[in-house]
Amino acid sequence: MSNVFISYRRTDNAYAWHDLLGTLLLRAQSGTVDVASMKHALERMKATGAGLPGLGDAHINDIEGMVEDFSHAAAARPDARTT
Secondary structure (H helix, E strand, C coil), X not given: CHHHHHHHCCCCCHHHHHHHHHHHHHHHHCCCECHHHHHXXXXXXXXXXXXXXXXXXXXXXXXXXXXXXXXXXXXXXXXXXXX
């Protein structure tokens, strides 16, 4: 995942950040949690996607909630698999 993330760091495409964040969330559901990368992708998506179709406030709020849930879960379980 890290090589993909490095490539994404060079883009200002909000949909690319959205897709990367979706992948990170799926990996987190499978047990591999990378909170720092999720938060970074979320911030980049918000910074580059203001006003774009499909990236409205409600959708972003939902994604923020998911990232926050994984963040709290990872903090509560220091033995959890993280990357």
